Amino acid sequence: TDTSLSTSDSSGFYIGGAVNKTELGSDDASGSESATGFGVYGGYQFNDWFGLESNFFAANVGEDDFDVVAGALTFTPTFTLHFNETFSGFVK
Numbered sequence: 001t002d003t004s005l006s007t008s009d010s011s012g013f014y015i016g017g018a019v020n021k022t023e024l025g026s027d028d029a030s031g032s033e034s035a036t037g038f039g040v041y042g043g044y045q046f047n048d049w050f051g052l053e054s055n056f057f058a059a060n061v062g063e064d065d066f067d068v069v070a071g072a073l074t075f076t077p078t079f080t081l082h083f084n085e086t087f088s089g090f091v092k
Contacts, residue, residue, distance in 0.1 A: 022059035
């Protein structure tokens with residue numbers, strides 16, 4: 001009888017999307033502005049515990065006389081710990 005946990009091959013590419021809230025604040029009395037931002041991420045999982053991921057997001061914050069475009073591009077290693085066949089956790 002085989003009592004080992006069955007493991008699936010979790011290596012390969014992946015891609016996804018994101019929606020976020022972006023807020024730009026100021027120390028003066030003018031308050032803050034917020035907007036909805038959008039992003040895309042993707043990466044490659046080399047094995048069941050290590051991968052590399054890239055993330056890009058952008059938001060256009062402001063109104064008629066005040067307009068700021070904010071964005072970020074990140075590259076991150078990811079480390080995954082499998083608790084059992086159903087659950088796992090990861091750290092970026």
